[in-house]
Amino acid sequence: MLQGKKIVLGVSGGIAAYKAAALTSKLTQKGAIVKVIMTENSKNFVGASTFQALSRQPVYDDTFDEQDPTGVQHIDLADWADMFMLAPATANLIGKLANGIADDMLTTTLLATEAPVYIAPAMNVHMYQHPSVISNLKKLDSFGFKFIEPGDGYLACGYVGKGRLEEPETIIAVLEDEAKRRKKLQGKKVMITAGPTREQIDPVRYFSNPSTGKMGFALARQAADMGAEVTLIAGPVSLETPPKVDRVDVVSAEDMYESAMKYYKEQDVIIKTAAVADYRPALTYNHKMKKKDEALGVEMERTVDILKELGSHKTGQFLVGFAAETQQIREYGREKMKNKNLDAIVINDVSEEGSGFGTDTNRVIWMSSLEEEVLPLLDKQELSREILHRISKELADV
Template identity: 40%
Template sequence: MLEGKKIILGVCGSIAGYKSATLVRLLVKAGAQVQVVMTKDATGFITPLTLSTLSKKPVLVDYYKNDTGEWNNHVELGLWGDLMLIAPASANTMAKMATGLCDNLLMAVYLSAKCPVYFAPAMDLDMWKHESTQTNVAKLVKYGNTLIPPGSGELASGLSGEGRMSEPEEIVDFLSTEIKKKLPLNHKKVLVTAGPTYEAIDPVRFIGNHSSGKMGFAIAAQLVKLGADVTLVTGPTALKSGMGIKRIDVTSAAEMLEACTANFPNTNACVMSAAVADYTPVTVASQKIKKQDAGFNIELKKTTDILKTLGGMKQPGQVLAGFALETNDEEQNAIGKLQSKNLDFIVLNSLNDKGAGFRTDTNKITIIDRDLQKTVYDLKSKDDAAIDICNKVTALLTA
């Protein structure tokens, strides 16, 4: 949820400032860009050098740089951030936030911020419980800021109770959950298939195809960005799935069928992009077949059509999409597949289009829906093609 997000992290004067190092590291690890803004008091608890090293950006403390006089533009910073997080938020800083007192760079950035603001208080038990602090917290929430509640435990004073800043891992989880709540596919479960299947001939050899799985993996990653809970059933591939994806590895068409039929009933949508084998050997040799005769025949039988099976299981409200990779009569074949398998839309691509098909980083797709409305897209990266496909899924699920 935090990948690519631009985060302004405000660090205030508090013993909990040492947690800021871990917080910055976790945010950067999650793929966020982090700009740290510190109060002068905060630099007494943790050095700007530490946080600049972890964030890979200069830490800002003053309105301007003493050596050059260059202005640290708080207005630009307020526009830059996708979200602002003040952690630790001291009682002093929260009082300034509540009253609009602006006597340092952090407060100037806060008052200029156009993005959502989160604050994680850190102070001793009596300070946290004091009526003035609670009044300021209530004001901040009323202003539209989001409180990340403090935890309970041993405090720096030696007392034990509420007031300690939430742990960095808890803050990252909190931010991810809050961001996900606002995404269009939050609480939606989507099943995606990807890659080839391998149909064993003997312990060494198999029948397979050239699918790399890139398209399905790109779709799964984009669905996560839209807030969906994604289950990815993938055939053999060297690709790595990203965070937030429940991955199920399979080898054969029969294994993919089992995984899909087990997971499909509990999903809101399914995008079947895997290149599943249409045929599998009738008999699998228990030992490696030796090369002897000039000719060699393998008897094959049809595999179960997974897409058609799911189409027969589909309930009202579920969205089911398939792929059609064609070499001739492309549109006619795709429409036939769309209608015979009870799909909501089909993604057509042709091996006649340069840059489309297996083992490429690009794809050229046409989406045809059940009303036979056709949308033709230009050649794009598979990541961008995934956006088009997932936008169609989103439109159907949120209609």
């Protein structure tokens, strides 16, 4: 999977830099074209000539040492890369990248690249657990960067714990898996609906539900990582747009219906995770309603069933629904899949601990015409990968 891949390897100043030499050699043996960027401090551990000999490519360490006067070195290198690997990534490099600091060849190139970035941290166990490092790692994760977690073991500082740079073989296995995964939805257009809707009764009051949109946003991020062109139709949520995702913001069920019908024709896959209101006030007010002593009755009317409309209008799209249930979840799931003309459905029991609205995890049942499988309790990012893997497999079988 790495044959002919253009990989930029960023090496920062930690004792684990010696492993970067072995990584360079093994990547080159796999057929990858590896260009190394070294920080000034990394040269205290390994010399530039080592990387040059192993990669048979020039080594870069100075933003202002332009090797080709016809271009701008760090921009050309950023555009050239298919993948960008940081190994080892020290706490200092992680902090710079998280905060947009570009003061050397490696950091300026990193800020300019649009290639996927993989980070293999290596540092003392206490440094790795420091709140500022954890905060920076979380920020980079939100940017869409991928991590190859450090291993447990004996560290150069004498401590035993988490912080040791992963072995080159493990790093290469991750890169090969990622290269394979990034092709699974390549060229496909995927539309995802996420979050709740709000149905106004007056300017300061509305009916809604507890959906946070986390599941839909996780799916959007993973679909984009797998090469898809993603349109994310989002209700009112406080989540950052995943990298390389086109986001359409809506508020009401009617807004979401109009946007879904606008974009659905050009899609290959449609995943409806949004918790759309089934009812809305039949009468709304332009001014705030004043409190009264007597009870208030609000007449409600049905909203459009978006999933059913998409099912009745589909012309070859692979349509996936989500069902949040509290009882008889398999029976209701099968009924929903049949009645709404779905290709697959993801069912979860929202009454189960660690599953449903607002959580970072979910336990679901995947159900399609080909298979039915109970998935374990998973982080929503990992669950998204599992769901999209099954979708890509079913698309390949069509």
